[in-house]
Amino acid sequence: MLRVVKPKNARSKRAMEAREPKEVEDARTAIFVKGTHTGEVVTKVMKELMSLKRPDAISFSKKNPVRPFEDASSLEFWAAKNDASFFIVGQSTKKRPNGMTFVRTFDGKVLDMCEVGVDKFVSMTEFKTPKAAPGHKPLMHFASELFDTHPRFIQLKSMLMDLFNGEVLEQIHLAGLEHVISVTLGPTPPSLNVATADADSTKDLPPVHIRAYTTRLLASGVRIPRVELTPMGPSLDLTLRRHQAADPEMWKLAMKRPKLRKQDVEKGLGKKRKNLAVDEMGDLRGRVHVAKQDLSRLQTRKMKGLKKGFGEEEGDESAGEEEGEEDANPKRKRVKSG
Amino acid sequence: MDVSDILASQAAKHKSVTVEKDIPLEVDTGFLTVTDLNPIDKESYECAHTVIHSLDTPNPKVPVKTSKNTFSPPRATACKSSSPPSSRSQPNPHPTAPIAQLPTPTTLLPRQKPLPKPKPPTKWEQFARAKGISHKKKDKKEWDEEKQDWVNRWGWGGKNKQVEAQWLTEVPANADIEHDPSKEARDARRTRVAKNEKQHMQNLARAQGPGDRHTPKQENERTLATTRISTASMGKFDKKLEGEKKLRGMKRKFDPAETSVESEKKSNLALLGKLDGESKRPRKAGGGDDTLNVRKAVRFASKGQGGVSLARKAGGASGGQKGRGKR
Known part of the structure; x- marks a missing residue:
């Protein structure tokens, strides 16, 4: 393992503090590792996936004798050294041609792994279309019911989301949303519809198609624009191979969420915000509920005629003018009545 | 005037932005992700696969996610999140x-x-919580009336160094002749820094917990016990003071009678190795024969007087008589 070093100056101290665990984490840094033999296709695929993942990507361009499913110690070492938590290991062998392994780590230890084989690959350069700027957040789209039911595809979806979209953002600049990564499966074979489908066998699993598109917003006559997609590349057809599910204990630790702070709850992160709505003009409107008011004790304009017991004492003896006089001298009034 | 025709023609120009799905899409706006749980239609899939770039249909249509949960045309391929209320009140870098x-x-x-x-609370934080004092974070900058500018509260050109740095300071009438106002201010500031540092260290020590640290009393007792057995007789013939407690030393510890074969083997081998090593070790000069330790024998025979006196004694039978004869 790496030595525990004490920072010697403020700069290295800040750098070490940036690596400490955070409540809300940054995007995962991915390391693209070449195995002992990668082959042309996998090299290209990794290069283009890296261009989608930038700037949170590190390339290991030299060959590395690394076999994630047999010994993950070097991956764990790299994870600690580079503060990375995602690996894409490319390896092409006779038994498993054009293979890529996605490895996710938690706390410097391997969490889960998923190996895929690249069946078909169309590069970005073959699409003569505009490309998305690096560093922009992609929109993601998953199509198939297996992403909800089959453990292999649930894992794949979780991994791909973690790779491209795992960062929690509070707000986003809408002009920066310019590309879509679409993950579609082939039609579900009937054997997978049975509830007793075996998670380990990769025999009947449908192929995975990963496509990337740029978006064009067109006028639609309403507030929401119509979105047209232009293929941007890369296009990948993958098949699932070996995998390693997460250790349940470790998974439980990795899924722990921070407790919501009081101000977050008040801000509306923890619960539903009530009585707030955005109107058609985009203004925030609030509804305020006021309890029924007690109008009986309302203080209105003070007038003699409204005084308590006025009518009983005076009767209809006094006219308007006399009232004015009497107001000025209330003592006399009492004498009169007495 | 009938405008319905114009409206209809206008509407025809625009394609729709809604999409109909058997199962409504699952949208995770926070991660900008949509999941379409509708099963993939086999026919349209195979049809799309015959096209050059497998699934890249020439004009894939996009469902648009809106606040009203409406989606644009079928063969879903993407999601567009524009639902959340766009903020107009907040400063926007790109207008x-x-x-x-x-x-x-x-x-x-x-x-x-x-x-x-969670970080362990400092002593001040504990106190503040007990008293219900809410933390008020100080700004790093402070307003300077003279300069009419914001200056650092501490650090470079800090306001806390103002008194010691100013060129003129009022001196009280009864001041000492060696009174140096700038030095005084500087010392006061230094003391405050030192005090804060000390408190910081104490907080760190407290955060570490009691752990293995000894109290001064324990340390004293330990030193006393060491000195009591540090005489030639290991404290056996020392004078006892009145009321002195008996020394309570370490208890003897025995190895467990039953150990694993491995550890037993290991310890025995270590012992054997030690024996083996001793025979290999070069003997000290004068050790001589293995069976007889000559030095020890000489010491024994001479009753601790040494070899020379023994030789003198041996030859001394005649010499001694000589001596006697002299008398």
Whole structure:
């Protein structure tokens, strides 16, 4: 393992503090590792996936004798050294041609792994279309019911989301949303519809198609624009191979969420915000509920005629003018009545 | 005037932005992700696969996610999140496009690192909580009336160094002749820094917990016990003071009678290795024969007087008589 070093100056101290665990984490840094033999296709695929993942990507361009499913110690070492938590290991062998392994780590230890084989690959350069700027957040789209039911595809979806979209953002600049990564499966074979489908066998699993598109917003006559997609590349057809599910204990630790702070709850992160709505003009409107008011004790304009017991004492003896006089001298009034 | 025709022609120009699905899409706006759980249609899939770039249909249509949960045309391929209320009140670096507020994601993804451990509270924080004092964070900058500018509260050109740095300071009438106001201010500041540092260290020590540290009393007792057995007789013939307690030393510890074969083997081998090593060790000069330790024998025979006196004694039978004869 790496030595525990004490920072010697403020700069290295800040750098070490940036690596400490955070409540809300940054995007995962991915390391693209070449195995002992990668082959042309996998090299290209990794290069283009890296261009989608930038700037949170590190390339290991030299060959590395690394076999994630047999010994993950070097991956764990790299994870600690580079503060990375995602690996894409490319390896092409006779038994498993054009293979890529996605490895996710938690706390410097391997969490889960998923190996895929690249069946078909169309590069970005073959699409003569505009490309998305690096560093922009992609929109993601998953199509198939297996992403909800089959453990292999649930894992794949979780991994791909973690790779491209795992960062929690509070707000986003809408002009920066310019590309879509679409993950579609082939039609579900009937054997997978049975509830007793075996998670380990990769025999009947449908192929995975990963496509990337740029978006064009067109006028639609309403507030929401119509979105047209232009293929941007890369296009990948993958098949699932070996995998390693997460250790349940470790998974439980990795899924722990921070407790919501009081101000977050008040801000509306923890619960539903009530009585707030955005109107058609985009203004925030609030509804305020006021309890029924007690109008009986309302203080209105003070007038003699409204005084308590006025009518009983005076009767209809006094006219308007006399009232004015009497107001000025209330003592006399009492004498009169007495 | 009938405008319905104009409206209809206008509407025909625009394609629709809604999409109909058997199962409504699952949208996670926080992660900008949509999941379409409708099963993939086999026919349209195979049809799309015959096209050059497998699934890249020439004009894939996009469902648009809106606040009203409407989606644009079928063969879903993407999602567009424009639903959350775009904020107009907040400062926007690019005034051309709105900024969307994203809700917290609904999909749970594993963390990269464990949750940060809460820091142990400092003594002041404990006190403040007990008293209900709310923390007020001081600004790093402070307003300077003279300069009419914001200056650092501490650090470079800090306001806390103002008195010691100013060129003129009022001196009280009864001041000492060696009174140096700038030095005084500087010393006061230094003391405050030192005090804060000390408190910081104490907080760190407290945060570490009692652990293995000894109290001064324990340390004293330990030193006393060491000195009591540090005489030639290991304290056996020392004078006892009145009321002195008996020394309570370490209890003897025995190895367990039953150990694992491995550890037993290991300890025995270590013992044997030690024996073996002793025979290999070069004997000290004068050791001589293995069976007889000559030095020890000489010492024994001469009753501790040494070899020379023994020789003198041996030859001394005649010499001694000589001596006697002299007398």
